[in-house]
Amino acid sequence: MLDATLAEIGPLDEAAMAAAHDLHARLTKPAGSLGALEELSIRLAGLAGVCPPPLPEPAAVAIFAADHGVHAQGVTPWPQEVTAQMVGNFLAGGAVVNAFARQTGATVTVVDVGVATPLTPAPVPAQRSGSPAPRLVTAKVRAGTRDMTARPALTRDEVRATVETGIRTAYELLDSGAGILVTGDMGIGNTTAAAALIAACTGIDPAEATGRGTGIDDATYARKVAVVRAALARHVPDPADPVGLLAAVGGLEHAALAGFILGGAARRVPVLLDGVSAVAAALVAAAFAPDAVGAMVAGHRSAEPGATAGLDRLGLLPIIDLGLRLGEGTGALLAYPVVAGAVRVLHEVATFDAAGVSEK
Amino acid sequence: MLDATLAEIGPLDEAAMAAAHDLHARLTKPAGSLGALEELSIRLAGLAGVCPPPLPEPAAVAIFAADHGVHAQGVTPWPQEVTAQMVGNFLAGGAVVNAFARQTGATVTVVDVGVATPLTPAPVPAQRSGSPAPRLVTAKVRAGTRDMTARPALTRDEVRATVETGIRTAYELLDSGAGILVTGDMGIGNTTAAAALIAACTGIDPAEATGRGTGIDDATYARKVAVVRAALARHVPDPADPVGLLAAVGGLEHAALAGFILGGAARRVPVLLDGVSAVAAALVAAAFAPDAVGAMVAGHRSAEPGATAGLDRLGLLPIIDLGLRLGEGTGALLAYPVVAGAVRVLHEVATFDAAGVSEK
Numbered sequence: 001m002l003d004a005t006l007a008e009i010g011p012l013d014e015a016a017m018a019a020a021h022d023l024h025a026r027l028t029k030p031a032g033s034l035g036a037l038e039e040l041s042i043r044l045a046g047l048a049g050v051c052p053p054p055l056p057e058p059a060a061v062a063i064f065a066a067d068h069g070v071h072a073q074g075v076t077p078w079p080q081e082v083t084a085q086m087v088g089n090f091l092a093g094g095a096v097v098n099a100f101a102r103q104t105g106a107t108v109t110v111v112d113v114g115v116a117t118p119l120t121p122a123p124v125p126a127q128r129s130g131s132p133a134p135r136l137v138t139a140k141v142r143a144g145t146r147d148m149t150a151r152p153a154l155t156r157d158e159v160r161a162t163v164e165t166g167i168r169t170a171y172e173l174l175d176s177g178a179g180i181l182v183t184g185d186m187g188i189g190n191t192t193a194a195a196a197l198i199a200a201c202t203g204i205d206p207a208e209a210t211g212r213g214t215g216i217d218d219a220t221y222a223r224k225v226a227v228v229r230a231a232l233a234r235h236v237p238d239p240a241d242p243v244g245l246l247a248a249v250g251g252l253e254h255a256a257l258a259g260f261i262l263g264g265a266a267r268r269v270p271v272l273l274d275g276v277s278a279v280a281a282a283l284v285a286a287a288f289a290p291d292a293v294g295a296m297v298a299g300h301r302s303a304e305p306g307a308t309a310g311l312d313r314l315g316l317l318p319i320i321d322l323g324l325r326l327g328e329g330t331g332a333l334l335a336y337p338v339v340a341g342a343v344r345v346l347h348e349v350a351t352f353d354a355a356g357v358s359e360k
Numbered sequence: 361m362l363d364a365t366l367a368e369i370g371p372l373d374e375a376a377m378a379a380a381h382d383l384h385a386r387l388t389k390p391a392g393s394l395g396a397l398e399e400l401s402i403r404l405a406g407l408a409g410v411c412p413p414p415l416p417e418p419a420a421v422a423i424f425a426a427d428h429g430v431h432a433q434g435v436t437p438w439p440q441e442v443t444a445q446m447v448g449n450f451l452a453g454g455a456v457v458n459a460f461a462r463q464t465g466a467t468v469t470v471v472d473v474g475v476a477t478p479l480t481p482a483p484v485p486a487q488r489s490g491s492p493a494p495r496l497v498t499a500k501v502r503a504g505t506r507d508m509t510a511r512p513a514l515t516r517d518e519v520r521a522t523v524e525t526g527i528r529t530a531y532e533l534l535d536s537g538a539g540i541l542v543t544g545d546m547g548i549g550n551t552t553a554a555a556a557l558i559a560a561c562t563g564i565d566p567a568e569a570t571g572r573g574t575g576i577d578d579a580t581y582a583r584k585v586a587v588v589r590a591a592l593a594r595h596v597p598d599p600a601d602p603v604g605l606l607a608a609v610g611g612l613e614h615a616a617l618a619g620f621i622l623g624g625a626a627r628r629v630p631v632l633l634d635g636v637s638a639v640a641a642a643l644v645a646a647a648f649a650p651d652a653v654g655a656m657v658a659g660h661r662s663a664e665p666g667a668t669a670g671l672d673r674l675g676l677l678p679i680i681d682l683g684l685r686l687g688e689g690t691g692a693l694l695a696y697p698v699v700a701g702a703v704r705v706l707h708e709v710a711t712f713d714a715a716g717v718s719e720k
Contacts, residue, residue, distance in 0.1 A: 028449055029456055030574035034690070035663065035683025077720040085717040089388055094710030096389055100701050102708070120716065214390035214720070303395065320698070321681060323395025330394070337697040338680070341460050348462070350454030356480065357445040360437040360574070 001164045002259070002288075008266035009289040012046030020045035020052070026351040036317060037342040040297065044343055047268050047294055052346035056180035056270055059106035059336050060173040061097065061329045062260055063090055063184030064166065066114030066252035067144030069153060070231070071189040075224040076213060078188045080144075084117045086186050090328075091134050097184060097328035098134065104336050106182060108134040111169055113162055114252035116144035139165045141252055148196065148231040148249045159246045159255050166259025167266075174267050181264045181271045182299075182336065183278040184329030185253045191304060194280035196228045196249035198306040201239045201283035202313045206232060211276070211304035213325070242287040250284070257281030262288060265295035272339060274332040275302035275325065279310035286314060297339055299332030300324055361524045362619070362648075368626035369649040372406030380405035380412070386711040396677060397702040400657065404703055407628050407654055412706035416540035416630055419466035419696050420533040421457065421689040422620055423450055423544030424526065426474030426612035427504030429513060430591070431549040435584040436573060438548045440504075444477045446546050450688075451494050457544060457688035458494065464696050466542060468494040471529055473522055474612035476504035499525045501612055508556065508591040508609045519606045519615050526619025527626075534627050541624045541631045542659075542696065543638040544689030545613045551664060554640035556588045556609035558666040561599045561643035562673045566592060571636070571664035573685070602647040610644070617641030622648055625655035632699060634692040635662035635685065639670035646674060657699055659692030660684055 020042040025031055032038065045051040065087050071080050089095045090110045093102075101108045112119065119136075141162045145153035154162070170181055191213040199209040206228040212221055235248035246255045258281040264271035265285070273282055273296055285292045298311050300320035311318060319335035352359050380402040385391055392398065405411040425447050431440050449455045450470045453462075461468045472479065479496075501522045505513035514522070530541055551573040559569040566588040572581055595608035606615045618641040624631035625645070633642055633656055645652045658671050660680035671678060679695035712719050 027456075028446070028454060029686050032575060033684065033686040034456065035685065037682060037684070079718050079720070082718055085715070086388070089710055089715045089717055092710070092715065094388060094708075094715050096387075096394065096705055096709050099704045099708040103697060103701055103704055215392060319682065320679075322397060322679065322698070324393065324397070325395065326389050326393040334698050334701055337463060338682070338694050341463055341694055344459045344463055345456055348454075348459040349456050350449060350452070355445070355449045355452065355454050357449055358439050358442055360439075 001167055002160060005167050005262050005266045006289050009291045011291050012043065012294045013049040016049050016051045017042050017046035020346060023051060023346060027349045028352055028355050028357045034345065041342040041346050044270055047270060049268060053343055054179060055343055055347060056340055058178060059104055059180050059182050060178035061101055061106050061108050061182040061184045061333065062169050062173065063110045063186055063329060064113050064253035064256040065110060065186040067116035067187060068189035068193055068251055069145045069147035070149060070192050070227060072147055073149055073227045075192045075227055076189055076216060077220065078214060080188050081117045083186055083188045084115050084119050087112065087115060088120045091136055093134060095328060096326060096330050100330055100333035102131040104333055106333060107132055109137060110134060111137045111256065112140050113165055113256045114141055114144055145251055149227055152235065152247050153250055154247045156243050156247050159243050162252050162255035163259035166256035167263040170260045170263025174269055181260060181269060182329050182332045183257055183260060183271065183274045185257060185277040185327050187251055187253050190251050190253060190277050192224055192227060193249060193251040193254060194276045195306050196231050197254060197280035197284060198310045199228060199232060200237050200245055200249065202309050204309050209306040209309060211306060239287055242284045246284060253277060254281045258284040261285040261296065262292055265292035270297050271295050272297045272299045272332040272336060274299055274329045275327050276304035276307040277327060279307045282314055283310050299335035302331065361527055362520060365527050365622050365626045366649050369651050371651050372403065372654045373409040376409050376411045377402050377406040380706060383411060383706060387709045388712055388715050388717050394705065401702040401706050404630055407630060409628060413703055414539060415703055415707060416700055418538060419464055419540050419542050420538035421461055421466050421468050421542040421544045421693065422529050422533065423457065423470045423546055423689060424613035424616040425470060425472050425546040427476035427547060428549035428553055428611055429505045429507035430509060430552050430587060432507055433509055433587045435552045435587055436549055436576060438574060440548050441477045443546055443548045444475050444479050447472065447475060448480045451496055453494060455688060456686060456690050460690055460693035462491040464693055466693060467492055469497060470494060471497045471616065472500050473525055473616045474501055474504050505611055509587055512595065512607045513610055514607045516603050516607050519603050522612050522615035523619035526616035527623040530620045530623025534629060541620060541629060542689050542692045543617055543620060543631065543634045545617060545637040545687050547611055547613050550611050550613060550637050552584055552587060553609060553611040553614060554636045555666045556591050557614060557640035557644060558670045559588060559592060560597050560605055560609065562669050564669050569666040569669060571666060599647055602644045606644060613637060614641045618644040621645040621656065622652055625649065625652035630657050631655050632657045632659045632692040632696060634659055634689045635687050636664035636667040637687060639667045642674055643670050659695035662691065
């Protein structure tokens with residue numbers, strides 16, 4: 001499934017991009033006055049291979065949840081059980097990602113690819129108008145990764161299985177009618193694995209790639225940087241071997257997210273990236289298939305420094321830059337209306353000719 | 361009406377802000393992880409005087425349209441008739457602001473406070489689902505301002521009448537059920553007046569306050585800076601006298617926008633600012649009533665340099681920063697879902713206790 005997906009990923013369609021560029025010049029607005037929205041809409045035309053590209057609606061968020069063996073190294077003060085507890089909160093509709101999803105009409109699918117502790121039965125979701133209930137998909141590959149400072153976090157087979165779960169999730173959501181995929185993640189400790197992946201893919205120092213996650217103190221931060229450095233020194237992962245890289249220092253949610261992005265790219269549908277875990281997965285997806293970058297839209301600039309380094313490497317400009325560091329898909333969902341608006345302009349705005357507006 | 365409105369504008373409610381701050385600490389997310397959204401939601405609690413503040417919905421955009429005598433000085437290549445033509449386009453639903461309003465469920469009201477050329481009969485709007493038809497309010501104070509390089513743009517009586525039109529527009533939209541006001545503007549040449557207002561209010565040089573508007577060439581830009589400089593040298597407006605300042609170098613839409621902002625502040629409802637004309641009006645509104653700043657939310661950072669100088673002076677952080685320079689209310693509407701999301705968090709997200717999630 002992975003190989004077939006990679007074979008489907010191709011470059012942007014130049015003719016559709018040229019058509020979108022020309023259309024922008026005829027719409028009733030000064031040329032270029034929508035700034036980065038114009039470039040984004042042109043790229044999405046190239047992705048879809050048609051101008052205008054389809055309105056990217058509805059949005060579908062997939063929250064890949066998993067635990068991390070490196071939690072044992074004391075990289076965060078939060079107990080590992082919080083991953084399972086937050087899955088319950090997502091399913092009950094009580095997390096920030098749920099509030100933002102309700103606001104944008106997005107569906108929420110939680111995919112358990114490796115939660116280590118038992119999922120508590122979710123409370124019955126409060127009935128909320130206009131939004132379907134969140135859904136749980138159980139696709140646990142293993143109960144959390146191994147501690148990457150002691151051994152590879154995953155086997156190559158585990159990585160492939162998890163990447164394929166991400167691809168399958170993308171295909172299922174698109175087959176159910178989603179117009180855009182939104183990345184979400186939950187995993188206590190997952191910014192440590194993300195920092196390791198980003199340092200490996202970009203070549204920056206672990207200290208530059210590592211941030212304070214949920215807001216850790218100086219001693220924990222120093223330990224976290226040392227853990228990332230030790231794991232990279234032990235495995236010396238090759239960024240040109242994405243399966244090996246994920247096996248060495250990845251998280252199960254990063255592997256699944258990489259597959260999810262590849263699935264969107266193969267179907268030529270945009271994938272809206274959330275924070276640092278999504279950026280780490282996007283770098284891995286680009287290692288699998290460089291053309292996958294054409295499907296990626298950077299939702300926001302996470303407060304985690306590795307996210308900015310990764311976005312720079314991918315050549316992506318984030319839409320929202322408000323200091324968020326929550327994950328779950330929250331930053332991406334905030335950016336979703338901007339993406340939809342950029343495409344809507346190509347569908348709905350009148351031309352100078354049609355509206356009887358003079359040009360300069 | 362102006363004096364009564366000013367008398368109603370007061371400071372933020374400290375108790376409601378403290379309650380919002382405390383509530384954020386109990387919600388199921390790391391403290392501070394929503395970045396600038398947390399500060400914004402706390403301020404909106406202070407504005408409403410209650411925690412959580414009401415959800416800011418629906419949004420109501422008012423597009424104040426007017427022409428400018430300074431157009432005769434060659435500050436833009438666009439013919440003056442485009443102001444009237446774009447009013448027709450707004451009413452037909454064909455402009456970018458209409459597309460963004462449909463996406464966010466916002467109403468669009470066009471207020472003619474001084475269009476110089478006849479409004480062409482609007483084409484019948486194409487039927488669009490889920491969005492009321494745009495509405496025209498005729499409140500023309502005069503057919504465009506006078507040329508500020510030769511004489512005051514407006515009389516003090518004209519300024520007061522126009523500011524009160526803005527206040528009345530705010531009150532009418534709020535009485536009709538709007539939960540947040542969004543500023544829009546249309547007026548060929550209005551970035552010239554905006555630059556003059558911003559230079560006068562902030563003390564920066566006209567060359568720093570003046571931008572390229574719709575995208576003018578070097579010769580036109582040099583002329584535009586010289587025009588702003590000449591107008592300010594002729595009138596030497598006192599920024600502490602907002603009526604006199606608007607009379608000297610303002611536009612009718614800036615006067616109306618200042619009133620619109622004051623009306624929102626008096627009713628303690630947020631006013632989402634669009635681009636450089638809104639920022640110029642916001643500086644004037646703050647000169648009328650410093651506490652009005654508490655009601656202002658900066659939608660985006662316009663590409664016009666004066667907008668950034670004005671936002672800095674007001675202490676406002678823009679939500680969107682994507683190089684837009686279109687006006688109409690477009691940048692503010694893109695930011696609207698972020699504002700709504702910030703408030704929604706306080707209404708809908710579960711607490712650690714209620715969700716059974718462990719704290720660190």
